Amino acid sequence: MIFTPEKCRIPDQRMKPFIDADELWEILNETKSDKQAVREVIAKSLDKKRLTLRETAVLINANDPELIEEIKEGARELKKRVYGNRIVLFAPLYVGNKCTNNCKYCGFRASNKEAIRKTLSDQELVQEVEALEDNGQKRLILVYGEHPEYSADYIAHTVRTVYGVKKGPGEIRRVNINAAPLEIEDFRKVKEAGIGTYQIFQETYHPEAYKNYHLGGKKRNFEYRLTALDRAQEAGIDDVGIGALFGLYDWRYEVLGLVRHTNHLEACYHVGPHTISFPRIQNASKLDLGTDYTVNDEDFARLVAILRLAVPYTGMILTARENPGLRHEVIQFGVSQIDGGTKLELGSYSNSINEAQDLNREQFQINDNRSLNEIIEELFENDYLPSFCTACYRLGRTGEHFMEFSVPGFIKRFCSPNAMLTLAEYLEDYAPANTKQRGWEVIDKNLSDLQQYPDAVNINELRNRLERVRAGERDIYF
Ligand code: SAM
Ligand code: SF4
Numbered sequence: 001m002i003f004t005p006e007k008c009r010i011p012d013q014r015m016k017p018f019i020d021a022d023e024l025w026e027i028l029n030e031t032k033s034d035k036q037a038v039r040e041v042i043a044k045s046l047d048k049k050r051l052t053l054r055e056t057a058v059l060i061n062a063n064d065p066e067l068i069e070e071i072k073e074g075a076r077e078l079k080k081r082v083y084g085n086r087i088v089l090f091a092p093l094y095v096g097n098k099c100t101n102n103c104k105y106c107g108f109r110a111s112n113k114e115a116i117r118k119t120l121s122d123q124e125l126v127q128e129v130e131a132l133e134d135n136g137q138k139r140l141i142l143v144y145g146e147h148p149e150y151s152a153d154y155i156a157h158t159v160r161t162v163y164g165v166k167k168g169p170g171e172i173r174r175v176n177i178n179a180a181p182l183e184i185e186d187f188r189k190v191k192e193a194g195i196g197t198y199q200i201f202q203e204t205y206h207p208e209a210y211k212n213y214h215l216g217g218k219k220r221n222f223e224y225r226l227t228a229l230d231r232a233q234e235a236g237i238d239d240v241g242i243g244a245l246f247g248l249y250d251w252r253y254e255v256l257g258l259v260r261h262t263n264h265l266e267a268c269y270h271v272g273p274h275t276i277s278f279p280r281i282q283n284a285s286k287l288d289l290g291t292d293y294t295v296n297d298e299d300f301a302r303l304v305a306i307l308r309l310a311v312p313y314t315g316m317i318l319t320a321r322e323n324p325g326l327r328h329e330v331i332q333f334g335v336s337q338i339d340g341g342t343k344l345e346l347g348s349y350s351n352s353i354n355e356a357q358d359l360n361r362e363q364f365q366i367n368d369n370r371s372l373n374e375i376i377e378e379l380f381e382n383d384y385l386p387s388f389c390t391a392c393y394r395l396g397r398t399g400e401h402f403m404e405f406s407v408p409g410f411i412k413r414f415c416s417p418n419a420m421l422t423l424a425e426y427l428e429d430y431a432p433a434n435t436k437q438r439g440w441e442v443i444d445k446n447l448s449d450l451q452q453y454p455d456a457v458n459i460n461e462l463r464n465r466l467e468r469v470r471a472g473e474r475d476i477y478f
Pocket of ligand 1: 105106107143144145146178179180181200201203219244245279280281282283284321363364365
């Protein structure tokens, strides 16, 4: 083990609420931050060790612009050193927006009478998936409101339906879900359907603030949501994603909340979250939060860098909520997954009559409307290697993010080669001619970079497999 989970405060913390707001505030208020302390903490993180809450607070409390720059530089360095240049691509797919909850920030909230409700029929779901496959997507996250119609059986059914759609060379190889918390037996049902990650955001880790935003419905229960991933783990789902909705409460506190949640999962289940998300509040139909915890762009970049350093071996997801310029900036601080070609309106991948967003049909506004191909081209421009890899999940190599981090050479033997193979499929099957040409140059460059490392994959074997992809073979991976 290269990390030392903090000890549980109670002997068995499983299924028990683990957030103590006073404790988190005390840590924030009492932790001093100076140059030396900040540098020591960054060095610990670069040594691939997860930070404690107090060490994270040292970074959070560093307000000197020079130190903030050092934190960002540390995050950049950690990303480069540990993860290399791969960025995994996915798309969200909204399946149904009926909802019995009243979350103040969300366009789907039950009290929003302007919202236009829809649940995709099986046929519409298939059409959406076909359209996504036609764009070259291989990884989806299905999103649902909280409603009796969206039972575990229904969710499992939609996941199976998505896996069953094969259009031309297209297929979805990994289906993640973002859905309301379930009971243990219901988590078992969605696991059996073959989900990848089960993702759920706590929204805010502050219990009092939570009450102010969640005015009705089951989601009002802070603790039931907080322990959702415990129940998922008890059901055997060890691949989970956490997140906080930034803009509901003080961002400093939320960062500690996310780290505490990570500690909790590590301490109780010996596996931290696969991914952390850090959505920022965007405009939504009739949005009126009544508070102002807006996180500005500077603080946003800063918090992403701090999270990268605090949980070095956890994947980080940045979505199309943010505009292209900011995404470009923030990716370098340690993001490992982004969405591309995102559309939020139900049914709009296959039927995009409305190019402009209609907030009454969507959960919130997005600020990056670029197609998947445009996103890929930008990644090329910035020396990233786009990846659609799903190998670990399909080979049962769970905890892959941790392996990337802790198994020497893992990235060079598995992740980078698989990124190239899946990118090659995209180039051959879906890319316009100029992207295809540029993409093969990118692959060549990455191949020769890889060649320098003695612990990398066998380059001749990788070349051979890339040629097989060019010749029409699909789904080859290490
Ligand atoms: N109904 C499920 C639930 O509440 O867990 C699905 C969640 S929702 C479809 C996905 C996430 O979008 C929410 O958990 C929330 O963090 C985020 N979200 C909601 N409203 C938002 C807004 N106005 N701006 C940005 N993100 C928002
Ligand atoms: Fe419903 Fe989720 Fe929106 Fe809350 S965030 S109103 S639970 S869809």
